[in-house]
Amino acid sequence: MASSTDKPNKSWVKPAGKPISGTPVKRPPRGLEVQAYIPELVKGLGVTMKHFFKNTKELMLGEKPDPVLEGLEEGITTISYPEEKRPYPERFRGMHRLTIRDDGSPRCVACLCCSTACPAQCIHIEAAEYPEGDRRRGYERYPDVFVIDELRCIFCGYCVEACPCDAIRMDTGKHAVPYDSREQFIYEKDLLMQFTGRDGSRETANPRHEPGDPTHPGLTREHPH
Amino acid sequence: MSGVEIFLAVVKIAIVLLFIINMAAIATWADRRQSAMVQDRVGPNRAVVYLPNWLARVLVVTPAILLAVLAMFTFARPVGARAALERVTLALELAILVGWFSVMLLCAHVRKNGPINAAEERLVDVNPRSVFYVGIALHVAAFGVTRILPPAVLTPGAQAAGFLLCLVLAAAGFYAASRVSEGKVALRLAGMLHAAADAVKLFMKEDFVPKNGDKLLHALAPLIALFPALVTFAVIPFGDTICFAEGGAKGFDWSDLGRLVPAVTRDLQCPGHAVSLQIADLNVGILYLFAMAGTGVIGAAIAGWASDNKFSLLGGLRAASQMVSYEVAMGLSLVGVFLIYGSVRLQPMVEWQGTYAWGIFVQPLAFFLFLAALAAEGKRVPFDQPEGESEIVAGYFVEYSGMKFGMFFTGEYIELITSSALLVTLFLGGYHLPFLHRDGLTLAIGDTTFYQFKMTHLAVTLISVVVFFAKTILVTWFQIFFRWTLPRFRYDQLMKLGWTKLLPLSIANLMITGVVVLGVESASPAVASALKIVGDVTQAVVALAILAGGVALVAGLLEPVSRQRFLRSTTARFAAAAGGTKATPQQA
Numbered sequence: 001m002a003s004s005t006d007k008p009n010k011s012w013v014k015p016a017g018k019p020i021s022g023t024p025v026k027r028p029p030r031g032l033e034v035q036a037y038i039p040e041l042v043k044g045l046g047v048t049m050k051h052f053f054k055n056t057k058e059l060m061l062g063e064k065p066d067p068v069l070e071g072l073e074e075g076i077t078t079i080s081y082p083e084e085k086r087p088y089p090e091r092f093r094g095m096h097r098l099t100i101r102d103d104g105s106p107r108c109v110a111c112l113c114c115s116t117a118c119p120a121q122c123i124h125i126e127a128a129e130y131p132e133g134d135r136r137r138g139y140e141r142y143p144d145v146f147v148i149d150e151l152r153c154i155f156c157g158y159c160v161e162a163c164p165c166d167a168i169r170m171d172t173g174k175h176a177v178p179y180d181s182r183e184q185f186i187y188e189k190d191l192l193m194q195f196t197g198r199d200g201s202r203e204t205a206n207p208r209h210e211p212g213d214p215t216h217p218g219l220t221r222e223h224p225h
Numbered sequence: 226m227s228g229v230e231i232f233l234a235v236v237k238i239a240i241v242l243l244f245i246i247n248m249a250a251i252a253t254w255a256d257r258r259q260s261a262m263v264q265d266r267v268g269p270n271r272a273v274v275y276l277p278n279w280l281a282r283v284l285v286v287t288p289a290i291l292l293a294v295l296a297m298f299t300f301a302r303p304v305g306a307r308a309a310l311e312r313v314t315l316a317l318e319l320a321i322l323v324g325w326f327s328v329m330l331l332c333a334h335v336r337k338n339g340p341i342n343a344a345e346e347r348l349v350d351v352n353p354r355s356v357f358y359v360g361i362a363l364h365v366a367a368f369g370v371t372r373i374l375p376p377a378v379l380t381p382g383a384q385a386a387g388f389l390l391c392l393v394l395a396a397a398g399f400y401a402a403s404r405v406s407e408g409k410v411a412l413r414l415a416g417m418l419h420a421a422a423d424a425v426k427l428f429m430k431e432d433f434v435p436k437n438g439d440k441l442l443h444a445l446a447p448l449i450a451l452f453p454a455l456v457t458f459a460v461i462p463f464g465d466t467i468c469f470a471e472g473g474a475k476g477f478d479w480s481d482l483g484r485l486v487p488a489v490t491r492d493l494q495c496p497g498h499a500v501s502l503q504i505a506d507l508n509v510g511i512l513y514l515f516a517m518a519g520t521g522v523i524g525a526a527i528a529g530w531a532s533d534n535k536f537s538l539l540g541g542l543r544a545a546s547q548m549v550s551y552e553v554a555m556g557l558s559l560v561g562v563f564l565i566y567g568s569v570r571l572q573p574m575v576e577w578q579g580t581y582a583w584g585i586f587v588q589p590l591a592f593f594l595f596l597a598a599l600a601a602e603g604k605r606v607p608f609d610q611p612e613g614e615s616e617i618v619a620g621y622f623v624e625y626s627g628m629k630f631g632m633f634f635t636g637e638y639i640e641l642i643t644s645s646a647l648l649v650t651l652f653l654g655g656y657h658l659p660f661l662h663r664d665g666l667t668l669a670i671g672d673t674t675f676y677q678f679k680m681t682h683l684a685v686t687l688i689s690v691v692v693f694f695a696k697t698i699l700v701t702w703f704q705i706f707f708r709w710t711l712p713r714f715r716y717d718q719l720m721k722l723g724w725t726k727l728l729p730l731s732i733a734n735l736m737i738t739g740v741v742v743l744g745v746e747s748a749s750p751a752v753a754s755a756l757k758i759v760g761d762v763t764q765a766v767v768a769l770a771i772l773a774g775g776v777a778l779v780a781g782l783l784e785p786v787s788r789q790r791f792l793r794s795t796t797a798r799f800a801a802a803a804g805g806t807k808a809t810p811q812q813a
Contacts, residue, residue, distance in 0.1 A: 038593060044710040048263045052706075053781060055262040062337065063786050068800040073788050078267040087800040 093157045093170040095177075096148055096187070097195035099204040106193055107167035107208060109140035114159035114168055122152035123159060138221075139211045146189035151182060166206045171197045227477050237504050241458050244694060248701070249638040254420040256638075256705050263709040270416035281410035282402040289398020293391040300387020305487065308681050309379040310371065316386035317367040320393045325360025327397040329353045334404060341404075354783045427631040435533045435624050442531035447625065447632035450524025453517040454639040460513055461646050462572045464502035464656050464690035465663065468495035468682060489682050491662045501572060502656075502690065510570035511563075514647065515556055518602055521640065522548040525604070525611060525621045528633070532624035540620025543716065544611035548602055550720060554727035555598035558591045561731075561738035562651060575655030579662070582760035583767060584652035590734045592652045594727055599644045600707065601723065603637065607711040608719060615713075645700035649693065653700065656693035659764040659771075661685065670765065671758040 033039050055076050058064040065075045068086055079086055088094070099107045110127035128144035130137040155176075159168050172195045179185060196202050209216040261268025276284070300316055303309075331345075332353045340346040374382060412418070434443055469477070470484040477498045486497070493499070507513050522545050529541015565587055566574045578584055585592045601608040612620035622633045649655060660668050665680035714722065745752065792798045 041707075041711065045706055048706060048710045051265060052259060052262045055265060057782055058786060059262075059267070061333070061782075065788060066800075069790050069792070070788050073791075074265070076265050076267055080267055080270075089795060090799050 088173055088175075092173065093155050093160075094172040095150065095174045095195065096153075096159070096168055096170055096192060097172050097197065097202075098146065098189065098192040099167055099169055100193055100202050101208060101210075102203070106143060106146070106189065107165050107204070108143045108146060109165055109167070110143040110146075111164065113162040113164060117158040117162035119156060119158060120152045120154045122149040123147070124149075135212055136210070143189060146192065148187045148192065149185060150176060150187055151185040165208070166204050169197065169204065173198045229477050229479050229482060233500055234504065237502065241463065241504060242455075244463075245455070245458060245639050245642050248642045248698070249635050250420060250424070251417075252638045252641060252701055252705065253423075253634075254417050255702060256708070257420070258416060259702075259705055260709050268416055269419040270413050272413070272416070272418040272422040274412045274418060275409040276412050278405065278408060278410060281412075282405050285405060286398045286402040289394050289401070293394035293398070296387055296394060297391040300383055300390070303380050304383070306376055306379060307488070307679060309383045310374075311681060311684055312383040313374070313379060313386045314368065314371045316383065316390045317371060318364060320386065320390040321360060321363045321367055323390070323393050323397055325356055325363065327393075327401070329356045329360075331400070331404075332356055338406075357779070357783060424631065427628050430627040432627040432629060433624070438533040438624065439531040442527050443624075444629070446524050446528035446531060447629045447636070448524075449527060450521060451632050451636040451639070453520040453524075454636045454643060457514050457517045457643045458646065459504040460507055460510055460571055461643075461650050462501060462503040462575060462655060463646075463693045465686050466493060466495070466572075467500045467502065467686050468493065469498045469500065471497040486682050488679065489663050491664050493663055502686075503572060506570065506572065508570065510568070511559065511651075512569060515552070518555075519548075519552055521602070524633075524636075528625070529621035532621070534624050536617040536619075537621050537623045539617050540611045540623070543617075544604060544621055547604070547608065547611060547719060547723075550723040551598045551601035551608075551727070554594060554723055554731050555602060557728065557735060558594035558598060558731040559651070561591050561735045562588050564735075564738050564742050571650050571655070575650060575657055578654045579657035581757070582763040583654040583657075586760075586763040588652070588734070588738070590730065591738075592648075594731050594734070595651070596648065597722075597727060599648065600704075601719070603640045603644055605637075605641065605704070606708040607714050609713060610716050610719060613713060641704060642697065642701055645704055646693075646697045648700050649696045653696055654767075655696075656689035658688065658692050659768040661688065670761045671754065 028034075051074075054074070055064070058075055065073045065077065067077045067079045067084075101107055108125075110125055112125055112127070115121070115123040115125050124145065124147040125143050126145035127141045129141055136142075155170070157170055160170050174195070193202065197204070207215075211218075211220045212222065258268055260266075296316070296319075300312055304312065328348075332348050332351050335345045335348045336353075340349055434440055468486040468489055469481045470486050472478065472481045472484055481498060484497070486495070489495070525544035525548070526541045529537045529539070529544065532538070562574075562584060563569055566577045566584075568574060568577075574584075581587075597608075600606070604611050610616070610620075612622070617623075622630055625633060660666055663682070663685055665685065666676070666678040667674060668676040745756065790801065792801050
């Protein structure tokens with residue numbers, strides 16, 4: 001047998017007569033203890049039983065590993081949705097919400113930046129003037145109607161980027177909800193203002209300086225240039 | 226045959242049928258549960274029934290109240306001295322068991338959900354493990370105290386202990402009911418409802434019959450497959466013989482049912498009416514079992530043929546050839562056992578094992594051969610080529626749907642239970658527990674008796690029935706484990722194993738056993754007594770193994786879990802900051 005390797009008895013030869021290069025795959029030992037089957041059967045039963053008892057115990061005592069935090073540990077890693085939920089990442093873009101001011105009115109000034117930026121054209125705003133005598137009249141307007149069609153929304157977050165007042169946010173941590181009719185996906189202003197952020201607050205951490213406040217940095221009617 | 230005998234036969238049939246049908250359902254559930262636990266999954270547990278709060282409370286409190294009432298009425302009756310000792314022991318031990326178990330559960334509950342009153346606040350710091358250890362100590366103490374009670378106080382003592390048990394049960398029930406959480410209660414029964422929902426689904430599904438299949442045989446096959454699995458249980462004894470005393474009238478009549486003999490000797494001299502707990506005490510015994518098991522193949526073969534499907538036909542052929550092949554090894558592996566037991570009836574076999582040693586010790590090779598042959602007969606892993614999913618879809622029941630499929634499925638599980646019962650009867654002592662004889666507990670090796678505790682006939686018989694069913698459940702559980710451990714053999718390997726390994730081995734086993742039995746029979750009495758001592762040692766080994774297994778199980782359950790957290794991903798880090806996987810959508 002023509003062979004170039006040191007161990008001619010171990011070299012395998014192709015039909016063409018050329019020896020196969022490379023090291024042969026190591027075969028598992030098949031001694032009598034393996035061929036007898038029963039010792040191996042007992043070994044295998046040991047493995048399955050170890051898993052069985054460990055997991056049964058942990059499920060019974062409610063001590064199963066947290067699939068997110070302890071997913072690398074041995075044990076059950078199934079998340080029982082919806083009783084358990086995997087937390088979304090910190091910057092997950094969920095359903096929209098309209099943030100509110102201290103007095104409960106929306107922060108939105110109806111500038112239409114979000115509806116202009118929206119590539120899906122799912123935001124509809126009807127702006128309105130504050131009534132005569134309101135201290136905000138002349139500075140800003142408010143949204144009489146603010147509607148988001150959540151079925152059209154592509155959750156790109158451009159509206160949040162575009163908003164100059166931090167009035168629209170996508171930090172609710174809620175994903176799109178299944179409904180059974182299209183009308184239910186039309187979110188109106190009142191509903192959008194109900195939602196809270198992940199911190200449970202309906203406001204936002206960014207401060208708002210109303211015209212007339214001592215912290216207001218810009219020009220106002222009281223402080224003309 | 227008198228009316229009462231017919232009535233008893235019906236009762237026995239009902240017990241066996243209820244057991245195997247319920248066990249088939251439970252085994253289906255356990256099978257899935259086990260697969261999930263072995264593979265680190267939660268398993269199917271989504272089927273749920275939401276109970277109104279009041280119903281959940283009623284469900285919690287009713288069994289406790291019923292048991293309490295039962296305890297009160299059972300223990301209120303005055304009885305004789307020996308029965309009174311038994312009763313006071315039983316009631317005290319049960320009361321202690323219910324007590325520590327409830328307190329342990331309450332501890333776990335309080336730790337999880339917080340205390341609601343001052344008494345529970347003390348339990349917050351109590352370790353459930355220490356409750357368990359205190360409970361065990363109380364069990365031992367109560368057993369010791371009942372041994373030294375003077376006979377005069379035994380009868381009122383039994384009543385007092387019964388009253389205590391009643392109180393503990395009622396208190397545990399009412400307190401548990403008061404701790405049922407507010408709102409609707411989700412009932413999942415650890416996934417058992419899922420199996421029930423599947424059974425309902427099977428009834429609702431379309432019953433599909435192949436267009437060119439044989440309609441009659443297609444409908445008949447599941448019945449033929451299910452029937453032998455059901456009837457094989459008839460000859461298996463599920464408890465020790467009960468002895469009723471003869472009443473005034475001649476023959477076995479209804480009034481005799483109330484005349485249960487209070488105590489019997491070890492060899493059961495029953496002057497009245499002996500009722501064996503076995504549906505049919507056939508003189509051919511196990512041969513009937515082989516005959517019935519052999520018919521099982523017909524169902525599979527007919528199903529394969531009638532389905533007009535090549536995969537079905539292949540499956541049916543495989544099933545037929547496999548079961549015929551292993552029938553031989555199965556029968557021959559047991560001949561050695563018959564030689565030793567000296568009978569083919571199952572009741573004497575169990576009695577022999579109770580007197581000398583369990584079959585697994587006298588015929589270990591036959592045990593493994595029989596186990597393999599039984600798995601092949603039942604078409605179970607690793608011998609499940611007839612339904613090999615990866616090769617021939619589902620084998621002989623490819624074309625079955627709805628409840629016809631359900632019947633094959635149930636039949637397979639019933640066969641599993643029957644085969645477990647057979648293994649228990651032939652090799653694992655049947656209804657017999659080490660050192661527990663008809664006259665009570667006798668710890669003895671050879672002629673030396675270490676401890677003796679006389680028990681009533683009723684208590685021993687009840688224990689024997691419970692032991693038989695418990696052993697069967699345990700062996701079933703163990704056999705299901707093979708399914709989650711072993712890969713399937715190749716078909717030629719299967720045939721080679723059957724004809725060239727199991728068959729020669731069983732014949733060799735038979736010949737060696739014959740020589741040994743002949744040698745022992747002609748040996749001196751000294752050899753016989755030495756063998757008796759060896760037999761008693763094996764009984765002691767079994768008893769110790771049972772105890773050690775129980776202790777190891779509880780110790781393993783009580784061992785605390787320690788884990789390390791690896792926060793490798795941003796998600797995991799964010800989740801850790803948020804406190805882990807969340808239960809509410811707002812937080813998730």
